[in-house]
Amino acid sequence: MIEVRQLVKRYGARIAVDGLDFTVKPGAVTGFLGPNGAGKSTTMRMIVGLDAPTSGTVTVNGRRYAEHRAPLQEVGTLLEAKSVHPGRTAYGHLRALALTHGIPRRRVEEVIELAGLTSVARKRAGSFSLGMSQRLGVAAALLGDPETIMLDEPVNGLDPEGVRWIRHLLTGLAAQGRTVLVSSHLMAEVALTASQLVVIGRGRLLADTTVEGFIAESGRGTVTVACSEPARLRAAIAGPEVTVTGEPGAEELTVAGRTAREIGQTAADLGIAVYALVPQAASLEEAFMALTGESVEYHSDPGAPHTAGSPAHPARSPV
Numbered sequence: 205m206i207e208v209r210q211l212v213k214r215y216g217a218r219i220a221v222d223g224l225d226f227t228v229k230p231g232a233v234t235g236f237l238g239p240n241g242a243g244k245s246t247t248m249r250m251i252v253g254l255d256a257p258t259s260g261t262v263t264v265n266g267r268r269y270a271e272h273r274a275p276l277q278e279v280g281t282l283l284e285a286k287s288v289h290p291g292r293t294a295y296g297h298l299r300a301l302a303l304t305h306g307i308p309r310r311r312v313e314e315v316i317e318l319a320g321l322t323s324v325a326r327k328r329a330g331s332f333s334l335g336m337s338q339r340l341g342v343a344a345a346l347l348g349d350p351e352t353i354m355l356d357e358p359v360n361g362l363d364p365e366g367v368r369w370i371r372h373l374l375t376g377l378a379a380q381g382r383t384v385l386v387s388s389h390l391m392a393e394v395a396l397t398a399s400q401l402v403v404i405g406r407g408r409l410l411a412d413t414t415v416e417g418f419i420a421e422s423g424r425g426t427v428t429v430a431c432s433e434p435a436r437l438r439a440a441i442a443g444p445e446v447t448v449t450g451e452p453g454a455e456e457l458t459v460a461g462r463t464a465r466e467i468g469q470t471a472a473d474l475g476i477a478v479y480a481l482v483p484q485a486a487s488l489e490e491a492f493m494a495l496t497g498e499s500v501e502y503h504s505d506p507g508a509p510h511t512a513g514s515p516a517h518p519a520r521s522p523v
Contacts, residue, residue, distance in 0.1 A: 234399075432477040
């Protein structure tokens with residue numbers, strides 16, 4: 205279990221983490237979400253003692269990370285895939301970690317096989333792709349067979365097979381009763397993997413709930429309705445926060461801002477025949493964007509044209 209209590213981290217005048225308070229419980233995959241600059245990496249670094257809190261506390265299994273006699277056997281972490289010395293082989297890196305914690309050689313061989321690194325175990329880590337480095341980082345996180353696993357963007361650089369492997373690995377660890385905290389910008393993957401969410405923005409807690417509850421609370425879902433008099437129904441359900449789309453003359457409308465119950469009741473009151481009334485839940489990405497829109501540090505304009513000197517077409521210096 206990871207317990208974060210009123211955690212604050214300041215860098216001079218800048219507040220990176222601002223009074224965070226949440227608990228990551230065993231038996232579930234918890235997604236740790238937030239825009240760039242939200243404070244996710246800083247929080248994860250404080251959990252394992254790489255950064256000291258300005259105030260507040262954070263414990264793993266009831267103790268600060270530094271108080272565990274064998275921390276690698278309490279919490280396994282992947283915070284930076286390329287942090288391995290490039291001159292070490294995958295086997296050498298894991299063996300060195302194992303020796304510091306009294307972990308037997310056979311466990312090194314087990315995690316190498318688990319991570320799909322058997323064929324490259326004797327190769328230097330400096331030659332690894334990002335995907336292979338991620339696999340090595342996950343192997344290191346699992347080396348001590350810890351009860352708590354914390355991974356920062358573990359699917360970056362992985363091919364589809366690797367992404368699928370991570371997904372099944374994390375859900376399998378949670379099913380064993382372990383505590384799993386994973387950050388990712390890939391909302392579709394989080395939706396498939398996590399059951400719990402902790403969402404932060406500008407260092408503050410925005411949500412601590414289930415994935416289903418988070419999506420439901422966003423109110424971003426739509427309702428597809430097919431009826432006998434779409435124009436009349438459209439006029440009846442119109443409102444300042446209601447969006448209705450549909451082809452002119454078509455029976456089917458898509459409505460955002462009204463529930464299926466509200467639409468059905470309005471149609472019944474007007475005597476309009478309804479042929480279909482289908483709620484469509486919002487995606488995790490839509491719910492996330494709705495909640496964190498004001499917390500995004502860097503905004504881009506997807507409709508802006510690319511011009512010379514823009515990031516997409518940087519201007520060339522004269523030779």
